[in-house]
Amino acid sequence: MSERKMAAAALEKLKEQAGINRASLRGKTLILLGAATCGRAVGALEVAKTFRDEIERLQLDAAVVEVGCMGHCYAEPMAIIYKPGFSGICYGYLNEGVASRLVQDFLVEGDPCVEFALAATGINDFIPTFQDFPRGIVEQKTVMEHCGFIDPENIEDYLAVGGYGSLAAALDREPSGVIKEIKASGLRGRGGAGFPTGLKWEMCSSSPESTRYVICNADEGDPGAFMDRTILESNPHLVIEGLAIAAYSAGAGKAYFYVRAEYPLAVERIKKALQQAAGLGIIGKAMLGAEYSLDIEVFQGSGAFVCGEETALIASMEGEPGLPRHRPPYPAVAGLFGKPTVIDNVKTLSYVPLIIKNGADWFKATGTEKSPGTAIFALAGKLVSTGLTEVPMGTTLSQIIYDVGSGIAGNKKFKAVQIGGPSGGCLPEETLETPVDYESLSKAGAMMGSGGMVVLDENDCMVEIARFFLDFTQKESCGKCTFCRLGTKHMLDILERITKGKGQPEDIDLLLELAEDVRAGSLCNLGKTAPNPVLSTLRYFRREYDAHINEKRCPSLMCKDLIAYYILPDKCERSCDACVGSCPVEAIFSNEDRIKVVNQEKCVKCDSCMVACPPQYRAVIKVSPPEEVLRREREKGVK
Amino acid sequence: MGDKVKITIDGKEIAAVPGEKILWAALDNGIYIPHLCAGRDDHSPLASCRLCFVEIEGYAHPVPSCTQEVSGGMVITTRSERVDRIIGTGFELIMSNHRTDCRACPRNHSCELQKIARERKLKLKPARLPRLDRDLPVDGSAAKIKYDPNKCVLCGHCIRACREKGAGVLGFARRGFERAVTTFNGSPLGESGCNNCTACALACPVGALALKE
């Protein structure tokens, strides 16, 4: 059957054409500027303009290409400069000033400005490559290989790196053969549940219904998550190729991107990419000369977190309120408009072209037996280097936090890592050797989710963190089913009581009972997983709960109702008035020794005085419980 | 109608129609399973009250019987420690959000909540949970019907009834804890196009919608 080579030949022709067009770029200096949302948020477009203006002014033979993100979001704006005679060099923390200097010093005078360089893309004599850093050793870029290196708005860039070759190869095979390959690879859904992707396709393809749909789930509602956005913004064609292969395999003539409306740049880039692919005959009627036709449409979802849940997503596409429905039937059996529907996450689909290209065995060679391949995480929170990372499944949490994320920011102590989005779990220090794979994370009390990872330090109160996440899921609950609507509400009320110092010892048991019942009784996975932050913090940080309840004390000094601000008399520099001036409610006064004192009645705990107190004194501290102030004052004999 | 299949519920052998949901097979054979939101003719069950859980042999977890189709040889039990616990908590959650004023309630003695409490020996007054009263205004604007949203358990029977027999003015609105049955644009019943057919009041199992005296 692999005798057919029609589509492959058609693609070859297109590629030749692309190669010719790209010849004009050869010999030119290329500046690849990171212009995904993360870069734009910190001024990437201004930096791009400076580069362009300077190149124009100096009449240089150089081009600026706005690319996506290579994952080092902490160092945005970033650019990779390819100057003939040099290996590619990546610069970070750019601003307009540095950009003009790079043009003058490097582009004109040939000095690569090592002081601004983060790393080189290839081996050279003076700048280390990414692979020379711990992060580069741990990371393994497959899906993200071209992110930040190709122009997401130019299909030729994608074709030049072999893009759409897998789609052509798939079209030259029987759908069942493609499904077999995906099944053999062991690919599991990256959107949360980890269901075997090939199996899902097979379920759909074997339906007696001939109208079928495939949907790419790009709703990405987890707060702080941006994996899917980055991939779509950086390499939209990869996802389109995966989606097209999925549609061909499942026997669907229609596919959708369900993208949240809050991702305008991603939507723009997908639409542009779809137009280009259609323009070349890669997607559309009798695509690449094959007998198969596919129409792909972009659907913008508006908002609610639960709309990322597949049955709610389908309801919202049907024009109904975005509420989850009972499963079974699963969408692969009866989905959009009652027809068999495959729903796959952005990342899941991104692996598909790679598996078709390199084979199932290649994919399985990375990762663990049950979780093959790589995992993509969005690193956020109290890390030195936040951003996006792709690592083999089975990498340990500590490798990700310390090697990739460069450890905890500000010399603070690690406390926990929250994995799996708002309904994930918080894992403590003693679990850091846990390998990241679906089963290990669940066992530890967290979950893979779709790859959000928030690192917490000693200043984070775990009761407050649990309350924060439950507050999110409770607010995002659609309210349809009893357990999620009312169970999470009661749980949230209890947590709120505890963080306010009004918790009772029996609250813990009640929380545990409710958590288990909400998990068992809820209709969809939003409710079923909502208790995870509570359960995991109770499991690992029970002492913090006890301190709040029994001693009315917040050990991390985070819960406002359980702390007070206190000025250490022997540290206060009497002649300094910084704190007094900073207080918005005039709660700080000087006593007869000119030592500053906080009037606890007036204090609104806004933190201003602590920030204002010059670092050489550090006289303002937080204490918990608030009565601690009285004890200290009595001890000092303050009148 | 196709051949019936044999299933067992609580040790009792029952002939059920293929494709039928367990809940109805049980109820039709005198076996009570608590339920509020299930509608016999629903194309896809709402499955939202979460009170009709049963155990099925070979299944890892209890499942709602309103969504699960019977199949030949199925062995079902309506009670188990796990089932009782889910239903007990589900019922307590609902009761924590249902303004309980039985003596003054037109549904007193014919209330589905009272029935569940009686059947499963559950307390009407939540033992562990504080009340979550939303203190919503009672709507007495319609000629024949009174609506007290504070009693509503969101089972949706009124919405079905209104669609089938009335003016079709009722629907679910808002999300999360705020979810409520309201008229189409939130206007009082009296101004909503309601035709006072009273089907909703007859359908409401808990006295939230009731006939005016």
Ligand SMILES: Cc1cc2nc3c(=O)[nH]c(=O)nc-3n(C[C@H](O)[C@H](O)[C@H](O)COP(=O)(O)O)c2cc1C
């Ligand atoms: C509350 C909730 C939100 C979800 N949000 C997303 C989302 O934003 N993106 C996503 O791909 N999957 C999301 N899912 C998972 C989907 O239901 C579904 O499992 C997934 O899209 C399947 O794709 P996969 O097999 O590639 O993971 C969510 C699930 C729940 C319960």
